[in-house]
Amino acid sequence: MKISSLLTPGAVLAIAGAMAVPAMAQETAAAEGPVAVSTHTVFILNSLLFVVSGFLVMWMAAGFAMLEAGLVRSKNTSMQLTKNISLFSIAAIMYYLIGYNLMYPADNWSITGILGAFGVAVMEPVGVAADAVGDLSYASVGSDFFFQLMFCATTASIVSGTLAERMKLWPFLIFTVILTGILYPIQASWKWGGGFLDAEFGFLDFAGSTVVHSVGGWAALMGAIILGARKGKYGSKGEVHPIPGSNMPLATLGTFILWLGWFGFNGGSQLAMGSVGDVADVSRIFANTNAGAAGGAVAALLLTQIIYKKVDITMILNGALAGLVSITAEPLTPSLGAATLIGAVGGVIVVFAVPMLDKLKIDDVVGAIPVHLFAGIWGTIAVLFTNSDATLYGQVASIVIVGVFMIVTSGVVWVIIDKTMGLRVSEDEELVGLDKAEIGIEAYPEFTKI
Numbered sequence: 001m002k003i004s005s006l007l008t009p010g011a012v013l014a015i016a017g018a019m020a021v022p023a024m025a026q027e028t029a030a031a032e033g034p035v036a037v038s039t040h041t042v043f044i045l046n047s048l049l050f051v052v053s054g055f056l057v058m059w060m061a062a063g064f065a066m067l068e069a070g071l072v073r074s075k076n077t078s079m080q081l082t083k084n085i086s087l088f089s090i091a092a093i094m095y096y097l098i099g100y101n102l103m104y105p106a107d108n109w110s111i112t113g114i115l116g117a118f119g120v121a122v123m124e125p126v127g128v129a130a131d132a133v134g135d136l137s138y139a140s141v142g143s144d145f146f147f148q149l150m151f152c153a154t155t156a157s158i159v160s161g162t163l164a165e166r167m168k169l170w171p172f173l174i175f176t177v178i179l180t181g182i183l184y185p186i187q188a189s190w191k192w193g194g195g196f197l198d199a200e201f202g203f204l205d206f207a208g209s210t211v212v213h214s215v216g217g218w219a220a221l222m223g224a225i226i227l228g229a230r231k232g233k234y235g236s237k238g239e240v241h242p243i244p245g246s247n248m249p250l251a252t253l254g255t256f257i258l259w260l261g262w263f264g265f266n267g268g269s270q271l272a273m274g275s276v277g278d279v280a281d282v283s284r285i286f287a288n289t290n291a292g293a294a295g296g297a298v299a300a301l302l303l304t305q306i307i308y309k310k311v312d313i314t315m316i317l318n319g320a321l322a323g324l325v326s327i328t329a330e331p332l333t334p335s336l337g338a339a340t341l342i343g344a345v346g347g348v349i350v351v352f353a354v355p356m357l358d359k360l361k362i363d364d365v366v367g368a369i370p371v372h373l374f375a376g377i378w379g380t381i382a383v384l385f386t387n388s389d390a391t392l393y394g395q396v397a398s399i400v401i402v403g404v405f406m407i408v409t410s411g412v413v414w415v416i417i418d419k420t421m422g423l424r425v426s427e428d429e430e431l432v433g434l435d436k437a438e439i440g441i442e443a444y445p446e447f448t449k450i
Contacts (some may be wrong), residue, residue, distance in 0.1 A: 022183050031372050042274030043139060050143035053268025056261050057150035061088045063257030064157040068112050068164060069443070070251025071314065071366045074164045075433025077246065077443035079148055083160045083169065087176045091153035094181030096121050099152055100145055102185035104193045113196040116189045138272070147268055151212050154265075155184045158216025161366030164222050166230050166430050171417045175223070176358050178413050203398035204247070204390045207269035208380035209329035210402055217373025218406035220364070226414045229363035231430055240358045243365075246444075248313055255317040259293050264322045266331040285331045289324065292331070292343030296323020296375075299347030307351070315354070318367045319347030325372055326379035333386040342382045346375040 065084040069077045091099075095305075097120055105116035156176045163172065164424070174443040190212050192199040197203040205211050232241055245251060266289045272278040300319025304312040323343025334342060353370035362369070380399055383390045417423060424430075429437035436442060 015439075020122070042272075045145040045273040046271070048141035049268055049270070049273040050139055050147040051271075052148050053264035054143070054147040056264025057147070057154065057268070058261075060150070060154060060258050060261030060265065061085075061157060063254045063259075063261055064154075064160065065254070066250045066257060068161040068366055069244035070247040070249070070254060071161065072164045073243065073433070074246040074444045075442070077435060078439045078441050079434035080160065080164055081167065081443070083441055084157060085429040086169075086173055087156040087160060088153045090173060090176050091156055091180040092149060094177055095145075095149045095152045095185070098181045100186040102182070103148065103152075103189045104144075105189065113194075113199060114190070115168040115186065116193060116195075138274075150183050151208060151265075152180050154283075155212050155219075155433055156180050158213065158368050158372045159223060161219045162220035162223060162364045162368045163227055164365040165434065166425060167223075167227055167423055168421070168425055169434075171421050171423050174417055174421070175219075175410075175413060179219060179410070183219070183406065183409050183413075184212075186216060187211065187405055190402075191398070196230075197398045197401065197421065201398050202389070202391055202394040204383050204395065205329050205380060205398075206331060207266045207328045209325055210399055213325045213328065213372040214376035214380070214399070215402065215406055217369050217371075218403055219364070219410040221369050221373060222407060222411045223414050223423075224362050224364055224369070224419060226411070229361055230365075231427060234358075234361050234362050238359075240355075245314070251314070251317055255320055258321060259290075259324065260294070262289055264327075266328055268418055270332070281332055287336060288331045288334055288339035290328055291336050291339040292323040292327030292346070293320045294323070295340035295343030295345035296320050296326065296350070299323075299344035300351055301349045303348060309345040311326060314352055314367070317353075318350045318371050321377035322346035322350045322371045325375040326382060328376075330383040330387050330390075335386075338386055342379065342385075344401030345373075345382070346377055347372050349378055 061084060068080040068084065072080055091251050098118060100121040101119045102116040108117035110116065110117060121141075123145065124140060128140075156179055159175070159179070160172070189195045191203050191205055191211050192198070216264050230243065233243060234240060267282045267285045270278060270282045270285060273282060297316050297320035300315045300322075301311055303308070304315045323346045326346035327339050331339070350367065350370045351373050354364075354367055357364055357369060364370070377399055380395055382396060384392060399404055414423070425434060425437055433442075
């Protein structure tokens, strides 16, 4: 049927009347002031923000897997892929069993402000009634659990890359159980669960430069010190022997995936989407997050050209990630220019921190310690420059407290695992590669078979 045959005079008048209704409603609203958003609508929009942001952050797990697969040698690729999918799955189970309530105890602290509650996470009943929404949180428990779980898993992913190419699989996974189930949730509760860093120190860490990134960085640093360097990395006279990664396209893809996922990481940390102001803030966070990454990448690009006379793609990749980590502590209040500069400092940190670690003979395969620990510390301090609510004492003291906690606890766990199970593979296994020695499936079998 042709559309023209439907447009009778009566139909035209009906359509015109219907079109006039929204206009009249808008005029009325404008005259009477802003229309209040219902509790149900806020609940739905906030839950939607958590869910969408959560699966963006979950996609970062793929980014870590690809980044690490590209920055290790081909003989260790399957090992890194195994670690990444395993740690994510372990984090999901441990966060359900103990981590979520430890991190968000509400009024059920075991030790007020210090140690949260013990117990499994519980969601709302199936098909919760609409009239019960007002009695619930501002977002569904399921959406909040899902979103926060992704941050927990990210912390473990940071550790994986640093300790690549010489560590056994099962000791790493056991450490992941402790990190995701106990260590990360306890210190996160001190800030995001309403604990003492939030209540007494006024600590500001919007999306986790310290709470997530430096925590993973501290755990990685302690593991690297106790585990030791890869064979052949450092000479007897202090010389450094570079060990190039196997696949720069994969590493670059991983970086772009992480960059994309970071919009959920920071944007979702607004924790609200039920008002015009909240949505505007989320979009501002997206723009600043992107600016921070760009600043870090360009700073590393320029600096490697100046220092080494050639551009280093691995430094650019880590420069972008360091920019993202740097802006994570406060992605809302900076201007675009300030966000770019904050990220650029992160990129500079990476270029100088990587050779510094080599001088100390601390072998970080993917550069996670400069990116997540050093840039995380910088980003937490940088909050002072754009957010007037931050205090120097509150920021620095909180960095130190979290750092000491992670150095002591992760160090003890690493030592216990080392003494009981051993952390390192044998020299022969390291030489042949962990894909053969630990996994049994090579990522690139055609490279080694005639």
